Amino acid sequence: MVEKIKQSLRESKTARWAALFIVSFTMMCGYFLTDIMAPLAGLLEGQLGWTRAQYGTFTSAYGWFNVFLVMLILGGIILDKAGIRITGVGATVLMVLGAAIKYWAVSTTTLAGADIFGLNPQVFWASIGFATFAVGVEVAGITVSKIIVKWFKGKELATAMGLQVAMARIGTAMALAFSVPIAKATGIIDVSRPILVALIALCIGLIAFLVYTVMDKRLDASEATDEEKNPEDEFKLSDIGKILNNRGWWYIALLCVLFYSAVFPFLKYATDLMVNKYGVSENLAGIIPALLPFGNILLTPVFGGIYDKKGKGATIMIIGSILLILVHALFSMPGLNNWVLAIALIIVLGIGFSLVPSAMWPSVPKIVPEKRLGTAYALIFWVQNWGLMGVPLLIGWVLEKYCVTGQTVRDGLTVNTYDYTLPMMIFTAFGVLALLVSFLLKAEDKRKGYGLELPNIVHEEQVIESEIREH
Numbered sequence: 001m002v003e004k005i006k007q008s009l010r011e012s013k014t015a016r017w018a019a020l021f022i023v024s025f026t027m028m029c030g031y032f033l034t035d036i037m038a039p040l041a042g043l044l045e046g047q048l049g050w051t052r053a054q055y056g057t058f059t060s061a062y063g064w065f066n067v068f069l070v071m072l073i074l075g076g077i078i079l080d081k082a083g084i085r086i087t088g089v090g091a092t093v094l095m096v097l098g099a100a101i102k103y104w105a106v107s108t109t110t111l112a113g114a115d116i117f118g119l120n121p122q123v124f125w126a127s128i129g130f131a132t133f134a135v136g137v138e139v140a141g142i143t144v145s146k147i148i149v150k151w152f153k154g155k156e157l158a159t160a161m162g163l164q165v166a167m168a169r170i171g172t173a174m175a176l177a178f179s180v181p182i183a184k185a186t187g188i189i190d191v192s193r194p195i196l197v198a199l200i201a202l203c204i205g206l207i208a209f210l211v212y213t214v215m216d217k218r219l220d221a222s223e224a225t226d227e228e229k230n231p232e233d234e235f236k237l238s239d240i241g242k243i244l245n246n247r248g249w250w251y252i253a254l255l256c257v258l259f260y261s262a263v264f265p266f267l268k269y270a271t272d273l274m275v276n277k278y279g280v281s282e283n284l285a286g287i288i289p290a291l292l293p294f295g296n297i298l299l300t301p302v303f304g305g306i307y308d309k310k311g312k313g314a315t316i317m318i319i320g321s322i323l324l325i326l327v328h329a330l331f332s333m334p335g336l337n338n339w340v341l342a343i344a345l346i347i348v349l350g351i352g353f354s355l356v357p358s359a360m361w362p363s364v365p366k367i368v369p370e371k372r373l374g375t376a377y378a379l380i381f382w383v384q385n386w387g388l389m390g391v392p393l394l395i396g397w398v399l400e401k402y403c404v405t406g407q408t409v410r411d412g413l414t415v416n417t418y419d420y421t422l423p424m425m426i427f428t429a430f431g432v433l434a435l436l437v438s439f440l441l442k443a444e445d446k447r448k449g450y451g452l453e454l455p456n457i458v459h460e461e462q463v464i465e466s467e468i469r470e471h
Contacts, residue, residue: 009222015215016151020160022212023144024167026092029205030137031171033099033198034062039179039271039286043191046413048106054123056396059268061127062134063389072385075139076378077237080371084147085213087374091139092206098133099199102126107192138385140209142377147212149365149373151219157456158313158362162304165357169293169300176271177290180283189413239372243379248367248450251441252360253383255317255434259356261387262324262430263349267292268392269399270346273331273420278339282410288339288346295350296357303358313359313452314442320355321438323348325431332424356434359452366450391430395423 009015037044037058044050050058066072079087105125116124144164152160175198182194243249270289274280280288307313327349330336368376403418445452 009215009219010151010155015219016155016160019151019212019215019219020148020163021167022208022215023088023147024164026205026209026212027137027140027144027164028167028171029198029201029208030095030140031168032175032201033095033102033133033171033195034137035172035175035267036179036194036198037191038268038289039176040183040191040194041269041272042275042282042410042415043180043183043189043413045415046410047189047191048122050120050123051400052416052418053396053400054120056393056399057119058123058127058130059265059392059396060389061131062392063385064127064131065135066131066138066382066385067389070382071135072138072142072378072382073375075135076142076375076381077240079139079143079146079374079378084143084150085216088140088143088147088209089213091136091143092202092209094136095133095140096136096199096202096206098129098131098136099195099202101129101132103129103192103195103199105129106195107190134385138381139378142374142381145361145364145377146374147216149370153365153370155457156305156308157365158304158307158358159301160304161361162301162354162358165300165361166297169296172267173290173293173297176267176286176293178286180271180286184283240375240379243368243372243376246367248441248444248448249364249376249380251437251444252364252367253380255321255356255360255437255441256380257384257387258430258434258437259321259324259360260384261391262328262427262434263353264388265391265395266328266427269395269420269423272418273424274339274342276418277337277420278342279337280339280342288343291343291346292350292353295347296354299351299354300358303355304362307359307362308456311452311454311456313363314438314445315453316355316359318435318438318442320352320359321431321435323352323355325428325435327352328424328428328431332421332428334419334421362456363450363452366452387430391426395426398423398426 037055041050041052041055044055045052075087075091078090105122105128108122115121119127145161148160148164149157175194179194182197183189183191185193267289270292271282271286274285274288275282278288303316307316327345330341330345364376364380365373399418399420402422403420404416405419406417407414408417409415442452444450
């Protein structure tokens with residue numbers, strides 16, 4: 001048995017880090033499409049006539065299918081039952097399909113006529129494409145999380161997850177920084193052009209994941225044994241109830257939805273915030289929020305490495321939540337409107353946004369058994385999608401209802417101007433709730449002994465002893 005452990009493909013550093021890079025690249029392409037429209041709110045209003053409320057509706061479509069059709073939960077069950085390869089390929093295909101629908105809707109000039117379910121036809125079909133893409137990218141996300149646990153359990157798990165998050169944030173940063181320049185690249189504004197670039201990137205990401213499936217098959221073959229599989233190790237639908245009865249899982253899920261609701265929806269409006277409050281040129285405004293994901297790129301693997309070697313996962317999440325509150329509270333103060341301060345706050349927010357995910361995602365395998373891991377991640381992502389769906393819709397409605405301060409002309413297009421004080425106070429409230437849940441999670445860890453404050457790396461002799469006991 002010891003010999004088989006040593007021969008496992010996951011024992012090869014080259015193999016496991018190569019696998020991580022490949023699947024992380026696919027997710028990077030996915031996040032590029034996710035945030036490609038975020039800097040275009042003003043151009044969408046000027047060129048296509050989308051109001052902020054319509055933009056908020058479109059952004060909220062990210063959660064339509066995942067939440068109301070429980071596609072994320074189904075994806076997690078399929079992942080635990082059918083495996084990584086089938087689920088991952090299906091998810092990446094959905095990403096490409098959704099992006100294609102979204103590009104068609106925004107680029108076509110023939111989508112006119114009566115409203116569909118109260119929505120402008122172009123907004124409706126763009127939202128359907130975004131919702132379809134969202135099913136793919138979220139299921140791909142839980143699949144990649146399980147892939148990383150599969151390759152790195154007992155090893156550099158938090159570091160690996162941190163690097164995956166870092167590459168995903170490269171996609172976000174590129175979307176925020178380059179979306180407007182791409183839209184204006186030829187001298188003629190075309191808001192569909194950045195979506196086309198993202199669609200091409202997703203096709204390359206699909207090819208990359210197909211390459212990974214070969215590696216995954218080799219990993220399974222290298223760890224295959226002649227022993228019969230224990231039926232107790234297989235996922236059952238009744239396991240969903242066991243997950244939902246786990247208080248530690250609920251604290252992770254609530255922290256996830258509260259924390260991410262104060263970050264990702266904020267990024268959807270951050271470029272517009274820089275233009276309206278800090279007076280930054282629309283051509284450059286996306287560069288400031290792009291600093292946040294670049295901070296993730298550098299710091300998330302660092303904090304993950306600290307968790308791997310030193311532990312303190314629950315404490316890391318508490319510190320990240322405190323930074324989140326500080327940043328949004330300062331963003332909400334009307335008199336603080338210097339663009340240098342905006343850069344400083346984005347950098348601090350990037351530190352907070354590095355701290356929480358670096359500890360939160362590697363903590364899930366400490367709370368939930370591996371056979372339920374796909375479904376556990378899927379349920380967390382499902383809870384998260386309520387926030388990703390509802391908060392952008394709320395912010396768009398608040399801006400349209402309470403925050404219009406006048407009109408201005410940009411690039412020959414007439415657009416509204418907005419006061420972002422109230423929206424930033426809403427984001428601050430999410431941060432306060434996230435901090436409360438972080439403390440509850442730390443208390444639960446003390447009661448149940450999950451080991452969230454303990455290091456992730458297990459020494460080789462401990463792995464061998466554990467494997468021998470299991471077999």
